[in-house]
Amino acid sequence: MRRISILGATGSVGSSGYDLIRRAGGAAAYDVVALTGGRNIARLARMARELRAEIAVTAHEDLLPDLRDALKGCDVEAAAGRDALVEAAARPADWVLSAIVGSAGLAPGLQALEQGATLALANKESLVCAGPLITGAAARAKTKILPVDSEHSAIFQALGSENLDSVKDITITASGGAFRDWPIERLAAATVAEASTHPNWAMGQRITIDSASMFNKAMEVIETKEFFGVPAQKIKVVVHPESIIHAIVNHIDGGSIAHMGAPDMRHAIGYALNWPTRAALPVAPLDLALTGSLTFRAPDENRWPALRLAREVMAAGGMAGAVFNAAKEQALDDFIAGRIRFTEMAPRVALVLDKLSARDGFSVDPDSLDTVLYWDRLARREGAA
Ligand code: NAD
Ligand code: MG
Numbered sequence: 001m002r003r004i005s006i007l008g009a010t011g012s013v014g015s016s017g018y019d020l021i022r023r024a025g026g027a028a029a030y031d032v033v034a035l036t037g038g039r040n041i042a043r044l045a046r047m048a049r050e051l052r053a054e055i056a057v058t059a060h061e062d063l064l065p066d067l068r069d070a071l072k073g074c075d076v077e078a079a080a081g082r083d084a085l086v087e088a089a090a091r092p093a094d095w096v097l098s099a100i101v102g103s104a105g106l107a108p109g110l111q112a113l114e115q116g117a118t119l120a121l122a123n124k125e126s127l128v129c130a131g132p133l134i135t136g137a138a139a140r141a142k143t144k145i146l147p148v149d150s151e152h153s154a155i156f157q158a159l160g161s162e163n164l165d166s167v168k169d170i171t172i173t174a175s176g177g178a179f180r181d182w183p184i185e186r187l188a189a190a191t192v193a194e195a196s197t198h199p200n201w202a203m204g205q206r207i208t209i210d211s212a213s214m215f216n217k218a219m220e221v222i223e224t225k226e227f228f229g230v231p232a233q234k235i236k237v238v239v240h241p242e243s244i245i246h247a248i249v250n251h252i253d254g255g256s257i258a259h260m261g262a263p264d265m266r267h268a269i270g271y272a273l274n275w276p277t278r279a280a281l282p283v284a285p286l287d288l289a290l291t292g293s294l295t296f297r298a299p300d301e302n303r304w305p306a307l308r309l310a311r312e313v314m315a316a317g318g319m320a321g322a323v324f325n326a327a328k329e330q331a332l333d334d335f336i337a338g339r340i341r342f343t344e345m346a347p348r349v350a351l352v353l354d355k356l357s358a359r360d361g362f363s364v365d366p367d368s369l370d371t372v373l374y375w376d377r378l379a380r381r382e383g384a385a
Helices: 012-023 041-051 061-070 082-090 103-114 124-140 150-159 184-189 205-213 215-228 265-274 306-316 320-336 342-357 369-383
Strands: 002-007 030-037 055-058 077-080 095-098 118-121 145-147 167-174 235-239 245-251 256-260
Touching: 002 012, 002 082, 002 103, 012 030, 012 041, 012 095, 012 265, 030 041, 030 082, 041 055, 041 061, 055 061, 055 082, 061 077, 077 082, 082 103, 095 103, 095 265, 103 118, 103 124, 103 320, 103 369, 118 124, 118 265, 124 145, 124 215, 124 320, 124 369, 145 150, 145 265, 150 167, 150 215, 150 245, 150 256, 150 265, 167 215, 184 342, 205 215, 205 320, 205 342, 215 235, 215 306, 215 320, 215 342, 306 320, 306 342, 320 342, 320 369, 342 369
Parallel strands: 002 030, 002 095, 030 055, 055 077, 095 118, 118 145, 167 235
Antiparallel strands: 167 245, 245 256
16 A cells, blocks of 8 residues: 655645545555644544544644644554654655645655655745755655646646657746736735635635735746756746636747646645546536636736746845745735735845845755755844834
8 A cells, every 4th residue: 555644734735635535545545654734633633533644743842732632542643843743754655745834844845755755745835945955855765756736737747758858938827816906006905814815726825825926926936947947037927817727838849738627736636646647536627618718918027026036036046045935934924913014025025035145155055954944044034024
């Protein structure tokens, strides 16, 4: 039986992964090793019992007694804290879903690769912060990273076995998020609740707000560069409000291969779970006659300055990705806590990039976890409101 783990099982992507595994037979079909979560102890314990996991881990040490309590009477081990997360990711598994949000997902994901697991990667922050570190670890362990972000799963599928040499460029689509059609002048007054809604996708709160600010797409552009090894200038973004086409690979001979599907993460997660084969998934089939029309427009960088920042980050290289991500996470924390306005996030991130780029060592490559986490802390401190 295939041994699998889910890091961030209680979140939006993690729960979808859990749902697919349960539908595919659960404990009778998979040997479930580790499930991890945060404060939602009841959900974590329910999942671990249902899938008969070897171990359940909460990120919060103070919640260990609660987790132990919730797991009473079954033989699932309980653990808590950051080290326990990494230890759980180090337990031998064949397939690990990396679905923790933020750079907190970097260390456990890296550990999963190092022990030889195939890493189904939803945690785009890992690639933004530490692309070479992650892809290098996969190469050393002779294992594979499979994209779970919908756009990257789309590129992966559209590319198939095609050679990258024939790729002219790659376009990823963006729905435009909550404020796509708002007058720009209104954005400064946007509330957290307004930013936490999405026209097409049901996702965790942080990525939903990142969709409204386009920081999510900015991160995905960098993710594309790191994952597929394509140069920055070959990565384009188009706004596509219907979210039916997820990415388009444009070839040098004028042929373009697009990947389409309903906006449902269970496709990308299920694709990575079943790869290299395909299995039936509970995803609504496309009905283009019902959809009617697919529309596209160029992204406006005045509305979404994050896209420009992504290009600056890719041009800078080195630790710029780690700084960009951490400054963005800090700005998002500050927006959610009501300390800054929606429109203050991008200027803050730009300021942190600017300040830290003047420091010695900004140009070092992300070659170790410690270096990346050092710059991550520095950027958060510099950016805090
Ligand atoms: P979420 O907030 O719904 O869930 C996050 C999970 O990580 C939860 O299990 C939570 O307990 C855990 N977690 C949070 N902070 C943690 C910490 N400091 N240490 C350890 N665990 C922690 O997030 P999500 O929307 O499921 O997104 C997860 C990842 O997948 C993100 O990197 C996101 O960008 C990416 N992603 C999500 C979607 C989506 O549809 N939600 C789509 C594409 C990519
Ligand atoms: Mg995406």
